[in-house]
Amino acid sequence: MELNLTKIRADFPILSRKVNGQDLVYLDNAATSQTPTQVIDVIADYYRSYNANIHRGVHSLSQEATDKFEQARQNIQTHFNIPKSHEVIFTSGTTHSINLVAFGFGTLLDPGDEVIVSALEHHANIVPWQMMCERSGAILRVIPMTDDGTLDMHAYKELLNKKTKLVFVNHVSNALGTINPIEEIIDNAHKVGAAVLVDGAQACGHIKPDLKKLDVDFYTVSAHKLCGPTGIGMLYGKEKWLNKLPPYQGGGEMIDEVTFEKTTYADLPHKFEAGTPNICGGIAFGAALDYMNAVGFEKIGRYEDELLQYTTEKLTQIEGLRIYGDNKHKTAVISFNLDGIHPYDIGTLLDKMGIAVRTGHHCAQPIMDYYKIPGTVRASFAFYNTKDEVDTFFNGVQRAVAMLR
Amino acid sequence: MTVEQVQDEIMDEFSIFDDWMQRYEYMIELGKSLPLIETKHKTDDNIIKGCQSKVWVHADMIDEKVVFTADSDAVITKGIIAILIRTFSNQPPQDILDANTDFIDQIGLKEHLSPTRANGLVSMIKQLKLYALAYQTQLN
Numbered sequence: 001m002e003l004n005l006t007k008i009r010a011d012f013p014i015l016s017r018k019v020n021g022q023d024l025v026y027l028d029n030a031a032t033s034q035t036p037t038q039v040i041d042v043i044a045d046y047y048r049s050y051n052a053n054i055h056r057g058v059h060s061l062s063q064e065a066t067d068k069f070e071q072a073r074q075n076i077q078t079h080f081n082i083p084k085s086h087e088v089i090f091t092s093g094t095t096h097s098i099n100l101v102a103f104g105f106g107t108l109l110d111p112g113d114e115v116i117v118s119a120l121e122h123h124a125n126i127v128p129w130q131m132m133c134e135r136s137g138a139i140l141r142v143i144p145m146t147d148d149g150t151l152d153m154h155a156y157k158e159l160l161n162k163k164t165k166l167v168f169v170n171h172v173s174n175a176l177g178t179i180n181p182i183e184e185i186i187d188n189a190h191k192v193g194a195a196v197l198v199d200g201a202q203a204c205g206h207i208k209p210d211l212k213k214l215d216v217d218f219y220t221v222s223a224h225k226l227c228g229p230t231g232i233g234m235l236y237g238k239e240k241w242l243n244k245l246p247p248y249q250g251g252g253e254m255i256d257e258v259t260f261e262k263t264t265y266a267d268l269p270h271k272f273e274a275g276t277p278n279i280c281g282g283i284a285f286g287a288a289l290d291y292m293n294a295v296g297f298e299k300i301g302r303y304e305d306e307l308l309q310y311t312t313e314k315l316t317q318i319e320g321l322r323i324y325g326d327n328k329h330k331t332a333v334i335s336f337n338l339d340g341i342h343p344y345d346i347g348t349l350l351d352k353m354g355i356a357v358r359t360g361h362h363c364a365q366p367i368m369d370y371y372k373i374p375g376t377v378r379a380s381f382a383f384y385n386t387k388d389e390v391d392t393f394f395n396g397v398q399r400a401v402a403m404l405r
Numbered sequence: 406m407t408v409e410q411v412q413d414e415i416m417d418e419f420s421i422f423d424d425w426m427q428r429y430e431y432m433i434e435l436g437k438s439l440p441l442i443e444t445k446h447k448t449d450d451n452i453i454k455g456c457q458s459k460v461w462v463h464a465d466m467i468d469e470k471v472v473f474t475a476d477s478d479a480v481i482t483k484g485i486i487a488i489l490i491r492t493f494s495n496q497p498p499q500d501i502l503d504a505n506t507d508f509i510d511q512i513g514l515k516e517h518l519s520p521t522r523a524n525g526l527v528s529m530i531k532q533l534k535l536y537a538l539a540y541q542t543q544l545n
């Protein structure tokens with residue numbers, strides 16, 4: 001049972017458009033994935049049929065919107081195997097989720113406490129923690145990376161000690177595609193009593209994690225990385241942690257009682273969902289999960305691996321091409337450079353050929369510093385990409401190289 | 406030649422191309438004739454912000470005309486800055502300040518004019534004009 005690519009591609013209207021007069025070849029899925037008609041219809045239907053504010057209306061529309069929104073929360077709970085539905089917090093995405101935890105966790109830290117980040121992170125999983133450390137006086141330690149783009153797990157274990165309170169790593173590196181050994185990271189952190197946050201932004205469109213089994217303390221997701229809309233995502237937190245953390249933002253919806261003397265906060269999940277949420281986005285997030293589950297994550301994983309192998313074999317035929325993060329355990333991301341050619345030049349010429357890739361430091365400057373490069377060209381794949389597109393991309397890179405050398 | 410005359414000349418050169426590949430190949434060629442910045446001026450202070458690739462620019466005033474030199478680590482960017490410098494270099498500072506850059510659109514590089522474009526063409530123009538403004542102030 002393999003993927004029916006013809007049927008799948010027909011679900012994504014954008015894939016049939018032209019860019020610069022050429023058929024679009026979209027290989028920037030790590031930045032954002034495309035949206036299928038099934039999700040677009042849910043978004044349109046929300047505004048056409050039952051747009052209303054949720055949780056406090058007595059009228060029918062409000063109830064309908066509330067039901068759909070809460071149904072989406074349950075979809076998310078089921079998909080990620082989250083023990084309790086109130087452990088699913090709707091946020092605007094991974095960046096918001098991380099900031100929420102960093103803000104609250106900082107209040108639990110004492111000066112001299114230690115927290116651990118990895119060298120493979122996106123800026124969104126670095127900067128909020130640096131801000132937390134500035135506020136709390138905690139010390140930031142870094143798990144170093146190695147040449148093949150993986151984490152030095154021996155060094156990680158050395159870093160852990162009684163003072164370690166929190167470890168934050170991504171499940172998958174956005175710049176290189178490395179799948180980090182999060183099970184091992186979590187187990188080891190728990191042995192010294194530290195909590196773990198896993199940034200799942202780059203994993204969620206390719207891997208279906210079982211959060212209960214992982215026993216992770218926090219996990220973050222952005223819906224637009226899994227065929228949902230931008231501006232919506234989730235934070236999973238274990239109930240015991242979410243109860244410990246103070247609210248991140250104040251406002252409506254997150255309160256129990258408000259007086260000018262003292263306000264008490266609402267129960268989970270509302271304590272962390274101040275104001276009117278992205279209702280339509282939340283419902284569409286649920287629809288995106290439905291869509292991807294109908295395609296099937298196992299099939300997606302197998303097919304994307306095949307695409308990765310196929311592309312890697314092709315690209316390595318090009319003289320002077322170096323792939324960064326050349327490890328066996330990664331998602332369908334290829335980050336590369338060509339001898340003597342700036343990634344920006346390759347990206348610009350590919351764009352003229354209708355091929356969308358990302359160039360630059362991918363918001364992961366520490367990785368670029370490690371390799372001593374200004375950036376890379378990154379081609380990142382989704383299950384709707386085809387081998388024909390890989391061929392077009394391969395020919396495009398060769399054409400660009402011929403122009404630039 | 407005035408700024409406008411140089412721009413006309415460039416538009417003329419580009420008019421013979423009928424597809425983007427030829428235009429880009431020519432732009433890359435033009436980058437090779439860029440008056441290169443001296444190594445001592447290739448400092449971080451002289452890097453134009455807002456470009457994904459590095460662009461260094463330096464300006465002198467010789468006989469009341471601004472003379473630009475530059476370099477970039479990306480060849481397309483080098484071509485773009487070469488085109489700009491060809492129009493602005495050896496011109497009186499006031500003429501540089503008054504010049505418009507609509508010819509960029511005419512030579513088929515319109516996409517580079519967007520202020521959010523990572524190559525920072527807009528930042529480059531701004532930086533060249535800032536040099537001209539500084540020298541114009543000296544003349545006043």
